[in-house]
Amino acid sequence: MAEAILMAVTKIGSVLTEEATKAVIAKLSEKVTNLKELPVKIEQIRKQLTMMGNVISKIGTVYLTDEVVKSWIGEVRNVAYHVEDVMDKYSYHVLQIKEEGFLKKYFIKGTHYAKVFSEIADEVVEVEKEIQEVVRMKDQWLQPCQLVANPLTEMERQRSQDSFPEFVKDEDLVGIKDNRILLTGWLYSEEPEGTVITVSGMGGLGKSTLVTNVYEREKINFPAHAWIVVSQIYTVEDLLRKLLWKIGYTEQPLSAGIDKMDVHDLKKEIQPRLQNKKYLIVLDDVWEPEVYFQIHDVFHNLQGSRIIITTRKDHVAGISSSTRHLELQPLSNRDAFDLFCRRAFYNKKGHMCPKELDAIATSIVDRCHGLPLAIVTIGSMLSSRQQLDFWKQTYNQLQSELSNNIHVRAILNLSYHDLSADLRNCFLYCCLFPEDYFMSRDILVRLWVAEGFVLSKDKNTPEMVAEGNLMELIHRNMLEVVDYDELGRVNSCKMHDIVRELAISVAKEERFAAATDYGTMIQMDRNVRRLSSYGWKDDTALKIKLPRLRTALALGVISSSPETLSSILSGSSYLTVLELQDSAVTEVPALIGSLFNLRYIGLRRTNVKSLPDSIENLSNLQTLDIKQTKIEKLPRGLGKITKLRHLLADNYTDEKRTEFRYFVGVQAPKELSNMEELQTLETVESSNDLAEQLKRLMQLRSLWIDNISAADCANLFATLSNMPLLSSLLLAAKDENEALCFKDLKPRSADLHKLVIRGQWAKGTLNCPIFLGHGTHLKYLALSWCNLGEDPLEMLAPHLPNLTYLKLNNMHSARTLVLSAGSFPNLKTLYLRHMHDVSQLHFIDGALPCIEAMYIVSLPKLDKVPQGIESLQSLKKLWLLGLPKGFKTQWVSSGMHQKILHVPEIRV
Structure with a gap:
């Protein structure tokens, strides 16, 4: 590296004065020895980082109780993070130095790279000292035996402490009656697919409790029965050996035979003992489907026999048919409070909660979110201390009480331990979001990638x-x-509060992240790696410097003061993720351009009006999310960021929004064609050269274009047709009177499932390839302001057999809309809004066989109840809103409310 720099200096010597050139070379020569060794040392610490990662993954803190060992692993993590920082800085500047123009720019200013690589060399020396120190600490304080976790021993200990290890009396069971009746019925059902029954749900929901109760009640009716605990550590031999013992192995002497049998011998012994017998086998706590498939050949003559499997994993639950799968849900509020009282007031008649404790008891139960394990744990803990002050104190620290409780942690840690390293990172990352926060699938995915x-x-x-x-x-x-979204994919998810507290606790132990408030933030470890905080104040960040910070999440809370954000950015040079969604920030400081490691910027729904030009320096940026901001124009140099994968922007300025254009696209960057890695581009304004710029963006999956004119259609749609990976496309005309022609839109991508069109259609659009040729691929279609004059449902139905979501909005059409038998066989959601001419809706028997939700909103002439709506047997949600005054009267007089009692949610 030193030679490369010196050669580069010599090469550009002609652009510098002789004195300046000598000065640069002299500066470099001061540390030339260190610089020569730098690449070798970087490679050495890269290997050491890998070794540290292996140590950390092999000796996790989850199963360790020795605090000295935990502290030492914490130090190892800190050193590993420091190594990662140095490597990132080194890799970045090595890449930059290869670009001669960039090199000239900085050498003209002085000895930029001499300084940079000297700093890196100094940090390498510092890292080497830190590595030597952790090695010395290990040799001085730790014995080899302390560094070996015994997962088998620990898991067996934890398993013995399961939430309900004993048979629970009927009078102490709460909220499982319906499930018990269902499960019992399945045991005696004559349906052939009912042999294997699965019960699934997260740890602590009471799967084993429910099945234990049913098993103890019904096993007398099965001549052969056995309960086998599987858990994460098992061998086929052990499972078969346990099964053989429990179904009556009585050969003498006992130890002489069974312990020496292999899998083949064990199966040979089991099969005749089950032959011609009705048996009930429970496989409790199964983590992989292979458990069943490795031993299922011993189960024969299954008529009347049953196998019950409990599991935390959905793919294990898939062993049974869907009609024999029971997925447990958290308890209702009423059942949760009842269970709590039975534990907290077990020695009181009727288990009644005293009036003075009723309010705080309700609050405590609410915080448990229906998780029986948490409810029983807290109820038992409070049963011996029934003073109001103590209960209030417990409520204030409830989440930490639960996450640190050995009993609760043992159950939930089993799930965490079963994760691979990448899944652990993804799981722990979720605890950075606030309690009960709905995490968007798309945002989570982009963050994990960043x-x-x-x-x-x-x-x-x-x-x-x-x-x-x-x-x-x-x-x-x-x-x-x-x-779920309209295509049936997960749209958003959340973490159960108890699980989140466990994740926060583990993240803190493993130096992975910290989720904290202002009060504790100012006291935290300055080497914190990822920080999610709430309660920021104007002067908060000014007091805090976090030099190792990689991630800053402050959703909806950060101060509007520019100094606050500037302080965060200036003190965290390795920042990778900056997510300020819904915050009060109004300005992005120019110094953001110096954060070479930044890969993700999230400013959605903030009041930011512009981005600094320095953002063009962020060569590693992958995601820029500025949706629903006040930004009208993107920085000129944004097109230089060739690694950008997701650009999400729209102008949310009130002055520009109209009923037709409820969002407004931003002007595309001038060098858009350079951004060949773009997968998401939402939303850009159409222009004369947009079609040409898009020709090189063949990685695009989602593309939203606004302000399209009729003159743009031919070139633009021809370019879009050639995109091989396109899956989501939004096309909006510049105003409601602009008629767009779609004859040149012939999508090559079979993945184009979502299409949104806003604006008038040129005549004959329904005969265009997008519907005739591509219609079978579409699953989501939203049409607005495209006045057809005819019945759009009748026109569209033949071309769109796989549609799951259809929205028609703000259009003129025929007065009567008819859905004939067999139309839209896969449609789940139908949304009709502002259909100005419609006075009648007619559903012929056999139409919409899969419909689940129907929204009929603001149809000013619809004064009659839709004919045949009672035939839609799969309907779960029906909204009839904004209809003429006489509609409700007609609805009641027709007795329709009695005819559609099968619809659980109705709003009229």
């Missing part, structure tokens, strides 16, 4: 891999789905 938690695998992009990780955490019941 953090480097996921990499591309074969043909899958990092985003695809990250989305797979999200689904894995959901399938493991470690994240809860809040809602």
Whole structure:
């Protein structure tokens, strides 16, 4: 590296004065020895970082109780993080020095690179000393045996402390009656697919409690029965050996035979003992489906016999048919309070809560969010201390009480321990979001990619891999789905509060992150790696310098003072993620351009009006989210950021928004065509040269274009047609009178599932390729302001058999809309809004067989109840709002409210 710099200096010597050249070379020569050794040392510490990572992953803090060992691992993590910082800085500047123009720019100013690489060399020396120190600490304070965790021993200990290890009496069971009846019914059902039954849910929901109760009640009716605890550490031999013992192995002498049998011998012994017998086998706490498939051949003559599997994982639950899968949910508020009282007031008649404790007891139960494990733990803890002050104190520290409780932590840690290293990072990252926060799938995925938690695998992009990780955490019941989008994908999810507290505790122990408030933030470790904070004040950041900070999340809380953000940025030169969504920030300081490591900027729904030109220096930036801000124009040099993958922007200035243009696109960067890695581009204004610029952006998946004129259509739509990966497309005309022609929109991408069109259609649009040729691929279609004059439902139905979401908004059409039998066979959501001419809706029997939600809003002429609506048996949600005054009267007189009792949610 030193030689490379000196050669570069010699090469550009002609642009410097002789004295300046000598001065630069002299400065470099001062540390030339260190600089020569720098690449070698960087490679050495890279290897040491890998070794540290192996140590950390092998000896996690989850199963360790020795505080000395925990402290030492914490020091190892700090050194590893320091190594990561040095490597990032080194890699960045090595890349920059290869660009001669960049090199000239800085050498003209002086000895920039001499200083930079001298600083890196100094840091390498410092890192080497830190590594020597942790090695010395290990040799001085730790014995080898302390560094070896015994997962088998620990898991067995934890398993013995399961939430309900004993049989719970019927009178102490709460909220499981319906599930018990259902499960019992399945045991005696004659349906052939009912042999295997699965019960799933997150740790602590009471799966084993429910199944234990049913098993103890019904096992007498099964001549052969056995309860086998599987857990994470198992061998096929051990499982078969336990099964053989429990179904009646009585050969003598006992130890002479069974302990020496292999899998084949054990199966051979089991099979005749189950032959011609009705049996009930419970496999409790199964983590992988292979458990069942490795031993299922011993189960034969299954008529009348049952196997029950309890699991935390959805893919294990998939062993049974969907009709024999029971997914447990948290307790209702009423059942949760009842369970709490039975534990807290177990020695009182009727388990009644005293009036003076009723309010605080309700608050405590609410914070447990229906998790039986948490409710029982806290109820038992409070049963011996029933003073109001003590209960208030417990409530104030409830989450830490639960996350630090050995009993609770043992159960939830099993799920954490089962995660791979990348899944652990993704899981812990979720605790940075506030309590009960709905985490967007798209934002989580982009954050995980920016953090480097996921990499591309074969043909899958990092985003695809990250989305797979999200689904894995959901399938493991470690994240809860809040809602699904119109295409059936997870739209947002959240963390159960108790799980979040556990994650916060682990994240703190493992030096991964800190989620804290203002009061504790000013006292935190200055080497904190990731920080999520709330309660920021105008002068908060000015008092805090966090030189190792990689991630700053402050959702909706950061001060509007420019000095606050400037202080954060100036003190955190390695910052990778800056997420300030919904915050009061109004200005982004120019110094943000010096953060070479920045990969993610989130300013959604802030009052920022512009971005500094220095942002063009962020060569590593992957995501820029400035949706719903006041930014009207992007920086001129944004197109220089060639690594940008997601550009999300729209102008939310009130003056520019109209009913037609409820969002306004921003002007595309001049060098947009250089950004070849772009996957998301939302939302840009159309222009004369946009089609040409888009030709090189063949990685685009989601593209939203606003302000399209009729003259743009031919070139623009031809370019869009050639994008091979396009999946989401929004096209908005410049105003409601601009008629767009779609004859040149012939999508090559079979993945184009979502299409949104706002504006008039040129005549004959329904005969264009986007509907005739591509219609079978569309799953989401939203049409606004495109006045068809005919029945759009009748016109669209033949071309869109796979549509799951259809929205028609603000258009003129025929007075009568008819949905014939078999139309839209996969449609789940129908949204009709501001359909100005519609006076009648007619659903013929057999239409919309899968419809779940229907929104009929602001149809000013619809004064009659939609005919045949009672035939929509799958309907779950019906909104009939903003209709003529006489509609409600007609609704009641028709008796329709009695005819659609199968619809659980109705708003009229």
